[in-house]
Every structure is written in C-alpha cells, then in structure tokens.
Amino acid sequence: MTVALEDSIQQRLKDCISLSSSRLDFWGEFIRRAEVVRMAEVGVYRGEFAAFVLKRCERVNRYYMVDPWRHIEEWHKPANEDDLTFEHFFQLAKAETDFAGTRRVILRGTTTEVINQIPNNELDFAYIDGDHTLRGISIDLISFYPKVRTGGFIGGDDFSRTMWQHKSSFEPTLVYPFAVYFAEAVSATIYALPYNQFCMQKTLNSHFSFVDLTGGYDELGLRHQLAPEKLLKMTLRERFPALAKIAARTRKLVS
Numbered sequence: 162m163t164v165a166l167e168d169s170i171q172q173r174l175k176d177c178i179s180l181s182s183s184r185l186d187f188w189g190e191f192i193r194r195a196e197v198v199r200m201a202e203v204g205v206y207r208g209e210f211a212a213f214v215l216k217r218c219e220r221v222n223r224y225y226m227v228d229p230w231r232h233i234e235e236w237h238k239p240a241n242e243d244d245l246t247f248e249h250f251f252q253l254a255k256a257e258t259d260f261a262g263t264r265r266v267i268l269r270g271t272t273t274e275v276i277n278q279i280p281n282n283e284l285d286f287a288y289i290d291g292d293h294t295l296r297g298i299s300i301d302l303i304s305f306y307p308k309v310r311t312g313g314f315i316g317g318d319d320f321s322r323t324m325w326q327h328k329s330s331f332e333p334t335l336v337y338p339f340a341v342y343f344a345e346a347v348s349a350t351i352y353a354l355p356y357n358q359f360c361m362q363k364t365l366n367s368h369f370s371f372v373d374l375t376g377g378y379d380e381l382g383l384r385h386q387l388a389p390e391k392l393l394k395m396t397l398r399e400r401f402p403a404l405a406k407i408a409a410r411t412r413k414l415v416s
C-alpha cells in the first residue's frame with residue numbers, strides 16, 4: 162500500500178475517533194465514510210450493534226448476521242448463556258433488525274458452520290465480535306479474510322491490552338496480540354483504536370505495521386501477563402476481594 166493511502170486511512174480513523182464518544186458511534190462513522198455496502202458481523206448477541214449500523218448507515222444493503230445463538234459447551238466466556246436465553250436473544254436480534262429485513266442475512270451457526278455461505282471477496286467490512294479466545298479469533302480472522310474484498314476492512318472488538326479481561330476461571334482473551342500477528346502474516350497495517358477496537362485494511366503491495374492510535378499498547382509478548390508474581394496477585398485478588406480492597410485503599414492513602 163502506498164504511504165499516501167496509509168496516511169489517508171489513518172486520517173480517516175482519527176477523524177472518526179474525534180467525532181465519536183462510543184464504540185457504536187465510532188463504527189457508524191467509519192462504515193459511512195468507508196462507503197460500506199456489504200458487511201458481516203460475527204457475534205450478534207442481542208443485535209444492538211446490528212440495529213445501530215443498519216439504522217445509521219443507509220448504504221449498507223447486505224448485512225450478514227453470524228451467530229449460533231446457542232450454548233457452546235467448549236466456549237468458556239461470560240457471554241456463553243444457556244440455550245433458552247440465546248433463543249430469546251435471537252428473537253430480540255431479529256425484532257431489533259426487522260425494520261431492515263430485506264438488507265440483512267441471518268446465518269445462525271458458528272463461523273466454521275456458516276462461512277461457506279458467504280462468497281469470497283464479498284465484503285467491504287467484517288466486524289469480528291464473537292469468540293475472543295485464541296481459538297475463536299484465529300478461526301474468525303483466517304476464515305473471514307478471504308471473504309473481504311481487496312481494499313476492504315476487518316475490524317473487531319475486545320482488542321484488550323490484557324488477556325485477563327475476565328476472571329481467571331474463563332479462557333483468556335487473545336484478540337490482542339493475535340490480530341497483530343495475523344496482520345504481520347498478511348502484510349497489513351493494523352490500527353489499535355479506542356474502546357478496545359482494532360482495524361486493518363486488506364490491500365495488495367502492503368507492508369506490516371502496528372499503529373497504536375491510543376498510546377496504550379506496549380508489550381506484544383505474553384510473558385509479563387503470565388509471570389508467576391502477576392498470576393499470584395490475580396489469584397489473591399480473586400480469592401480475597403475484601404483484602405484486596407483494603408490493600409488498594411492503603412496504597413492510595415500512602416501515596
């Protein structure tokens with residue numbers, strides 16, 4: 162990708178950041194400015210993001226909603242509800258987007274179950290917000306990349322600086338750094354954005370770089386997050402929350 166094109170994308174992202182005060186606002190602005198017509202959302206849940214985008218971005222006329230809306234035994238994350246709750250969320254997501262019934266395509270299944278129903282090079286934008294574990298983000302980025310046209314974008318949520326986004330009994334979140342390594346493998350520039358979001362463009366003749374527009378991502382490796390003293394601290398915090406609160410208050414008083 163030419164330096165001028167990279168600069169203009171970076172400027173577009175910065176403009177969207179300055180105009181937005183939430184994740185939804187940011188992507189609404191970005192999707193409008195990128196003139197997205199066909200897109201996919203992986204992980205739809207109650208349909209809040211889908212409804213927002215379909216309302217805000219009139220040009221979007223094919224919106225693939227990818228979600229199994231069922232309990233997944235091997236998915237150890239807090240959003241893994243029971244089947245009944247997911248059925249309710251499915252009905253909710255449908256009701257929320259009924260106003261755009263002719264513009265949406267509901268694909269009920271996991272990424273691997275439904276990916277073949279999306280043609281290659283179909284999408285201007287894929288928004289990845291499903292299974293944020295190492296397994297999930299690997300499958301989603303590798304599966305969706307061929308579905309995005311050259312010049313299109315892949316973005317996503319939960320680009321969390323820490324893999325310990327939830328309690329240690331849950332599977333770690335590894336969108337970051339996996340998405341950065343993925344960008345390196347496909348020679349793309351990847352941007353870290355506010356609200357724990359990321360974005361990269363699929364281009365020919367590009368090169369890898371990691372551009373942090375938040376200033377908060379310093380350590381790409383995992384050794385600090387897996388250091389024994391860090392794990393011990395986390396375990397103590399989780400097992401003895403009252404004690405951890407007292408220690409934090411004492412530290413505040415002393416400093």
Ligand SMILES: C[S@@+](CC[C@H](N)C(=O)[O-])C[C@H]1O[C@@H](n2cnc3c(N)ncnc32)[C@H](O)[C@@H]1O
Pocket residue numbers: 202203204205206207208209210211227228229230231233236240270271272273290291292297
């Ligand atoms: C955090 S929620 C998505 C929130 C939604 N994008 C929003 O902004 O309102 C995660 C969703 O990912 C879905 N999910 C989990 N594993 C998945 C997989 N393998 N493929 C597709 N979706 C998956 C879950 O069913 C759940 O609804």
